[in-house]
Amino acid sequence: MAQEVQPLIHTYLGDAQRNFYGNVAPEKLREVWRCHLGTGKTFFKNSINLMSGAGWTGQPLLFEENGKLVLVQVSLDYHVRKIDAASGQVIWKSKLGDAIKGTPTYFDRGGGDEATRRVLITGSRHGFGIDLRRDPAYSLRGISFDDGREFWRHDTVLTDSNSRDCDASAFISGQKAYIPLENGKWLQFFPDPERAKQMGAWMFPQVEKQMRLYEYSDLATYGNELSCESSPTLIGGTAYIVAGCGRVYGKSIRSSLTSWKLDVGGDLESSMPVTNDGCLLLGIEKQFIPGSGGVMKINPRKRGKAAISWFLPWADHAFYEWQGGIVGSVTTNARYGKDAPGGGNLGCAVGVDGVLRVFDCTRLSGKTHLGPREDQSYPMPLVTCELKLPDGCISTPIFVKDKILIGYDSGLDLYQVSNEGKLSLKSRIRGRMYDSTPIVWNGRAYIASRDGCLYCYQ
Numbered sequence: 415m416a417q418e419v420q421p422l423i424h425t426y427l428g429d430a431q432r433n434f435y436g437n438v439a440p441e442k443l444r445e446v447w448r449c450h451l452g453t454g455k456t457f458f459k460n461s462i463n464l465m466s467g468a469g470w471t472g473q474p475l476l477f478e479e480n481g482k483l484v485l486v487q488v489s490l491d492y493h494v495r496k497i498d499a500a501s502g503q504v505i506w507k508s509k510l511g512d513a514i515k516g517t518p519t520y521f522d523r524g525g526g527d528e529a530t531r532r533v534l535i536t537g538s539r540h541g542f543g544i545d546l547r548r549d550p551a552y553s554l555r556g557i558s559f560d561d562g563r564e565f566w567r568h569d570t571v572l573t574d575s576n577s578r579d580c581d582a583s584a585f586i587s588g589q590k591a592y593i594p595l596e597n598g599k600w601l602q603f604f605p606d607p608e609r610a611k612q613m614g615a616w617m618f619p620q621v622e623k624q625m626r627l628y629e630y631s632d633l634a635t636y637g638n639e640l641s642c643e644s645s646p647t648l649i650g651g652t653a654y655i656v657a658g659c660g661r662v663y664g665k666s667i668r669s670s671l672t673s674w675k676l677d678v679g680g681d682l683e684s685s686m687p688v689t690n691d692g693c694l695l696l697g698i699e700k701q702f703i704p705g706s707g708g709v710m711k712i713n714p715r716k717r718g719k720a721a722i723s724w725f726l727p728w729a730d731h732a733f734y735e736w737q738g739g740i741v742g743s744v745t746t747n748a749r750y751g752k753d754a755p756g757g758g759n760l761g762c763a764v765g766v767d768g769v770l771r772v773f774d775c776t777r778l779s780g781k782t783h784l785g786p787r788e789d790q791s792y793p794m795p796l797v798t799c800e801l802k803l804p805d806g807c808i809s810t811p812i813f814v815k816d817k818i819l820i821g822y823d824s825g826l827d828l829y830q831v832s833n834e835g836k837l838s839l840k841s842r843i844r845g846r847m848y849d850s851t852p853i854v855w856n857g858r859a860y861i862a863s864r865d866g867c868l869y870c871y872q
Contacts, residue, residue, distance in 0.1 A: 417560065419522070419532060422483075423476040423853050426517040426583035426685060427743065427810075430648035433687035434749045436476075436854035439817035443828050443841040446858065446870040447502035452491030453866060456513040456539055465490040465513055468862035470741070470808050471581065471645075471685075472850030473517040475534075476860075477559075485860060486534060486559070487868050488514035494536055494557060499860070502870060508562030511552055512539035512579075517645075517851075519584040520559065521591060521605045530607040532559035535591055537580025540570065551578035554595065556605050556619060565607035566617040573597040574628070575658070576638035583645040583685075585653070587667050590622065594642035594655050600625045600663075602670065623670050632659040635702055644743070645685040647694060654694060654714060656682045660702060662694075664714060674714060676721055679703045679787045684743040686712075687761075689775045693723060695761055697740030698786055700730060705788040707739015709763050711775060711795070725792040727783050731767035733806040741766055742810035742851070746775060747831075750815040755831045760798065762811050762818055768803040770811065770820060772835050798835025803827065804844070810851040819859055821848025826861065826871075843871075 428434030453466040468489050475486040476499065483499035490513040496505040518536040525531070533556045540551040552567040570578040577596035584593035584605075591605045604620040611618055628640045636659050644656040652673060655663045660682060664674030684697030693713050700707035706727035713721050730738040746761040747754045754760075759776045777796040785792050803822045811820035818829040818837070826848050828841040852861035862868040 430585035435812035451489040454491035466866035469849040596641040695744040700738035728765035741808040
């Protein structure tokens with residue numbers, strides 16, 4: 415029997431423009447249900463660590479399947495789960511080879527054999543217990559949306575990068591998928607299981623191209639820290655890819671040629687949403703730069719430093735291994751229409767210091783500040799509101815019309831946003847760590863915690 419599946423949120427931050435986070439946010443944060451996600455072992459910083467629930471980015475996907483809402487949620491216990499959104503009951507779970515940090519992307523071939531039509535493209539850490547320099551690292555896999563069985567796996571090969579993980583989420587164009595891997599490669603491939611080939615015991619997807627997202631000269635500054643961890647953004651026929659070497663690349667999805675690039679500096683981990691005026695909002699972590707981390711608005715229609723429309727700095731602040739700036743992503747209410755606060759031109763971001771700022775993407779403050787490399791001053795945007803969360807944060811706030819929902823190290827906050835861009839706290843949960851990114855739908859919020867559970871709030 416053919417399934418009727420409508421993807422509602424089908425990749426990280428909604429779609430390839432990374433600026434859709436759900437339709438209607440809740441008014442309060444009251445628990446409706448929780449789903450246990452479990453705990454897994456992973457090798458990190460020369461030791462074995464236990465990690466529970468879901469962390470950065472860990473955003474659920476949402477679908478309407480045969481008239482019912484279902485979620486797809488990853489976990490640090492190695493599993494992808496398909497979950498009934500009404501009750502929190504697990505429909506199926508599928509085990510990968512290591513902790514899963516990122517968010518899957520949904521692919522639908524559009525017809526043919528129902529058994530292989532719908533695929534979840536899912537990344538993970540490199541594989542628990544493998545020799546990172548010698549063994550295959552199957553950190554990208556395709557599994558069935560319908561029942562969770564594996565269709566194919568991809569070996570993230572050893573390069574100059576010190577990582578072979580996959581934290582990014584792909585985007586789909588036609589029958590192809592595009593994704594950066596943490597080995598510093600840009601991968602173009604066909605996720606369709608019917609095009610996969612068997613080699614030895616496993617099936618492997620048909621790869622069209624793999625291209626390097628760093629230059630050998632970058633090793634002098636970045637060493638082996640060349641991981642590409644963010645999810646690419648599609649504008650027209652160009653993919654904008656945030657690379658770990660402090661550079662943003664624009665690559666044609668037709669020719670695969672680099673048509674645009676911008677050297678920013680810093681450790682870049684944020685995915686970039688598209689604004690109403692066709693620009694990109696980039697979060698910058700403070701590492702490898704003399705200046706501040708923060709948020710940068712980039713106009714891809716311009717080149718070089720002229721592409722930087724403004725820069726909003728965050729103060730330096732030590733938090734775990736970070737020294738300041740933005741680890742999560744910037745978000746915007748651009749997709750929620752002119753009736754949204756600021757006419758849909760507001761953005762928000764949270765630094766590792768826990769400072770949440772709302773700003774107008776199109777209006778300047780009249781002030782300037784040195785950029786991340788302190789080689790030039792840039793205009794600053796108009797900040798409409800700023801507040802300090804109770805704790806530091808690497809999560810991504812979602813901005814849905816006139817609501818902002820943000821997790822942090824010791825809780826979860828829901829804010830009302832006025833027409834002037836001012837914030838008022840509507841609801842707060844304390845005592846749980848939230849590194850992951852939430853979604854909202856029909857007045858409910860879904861977010862996973864590091865305490866080991868996925869929560870539904872209303």
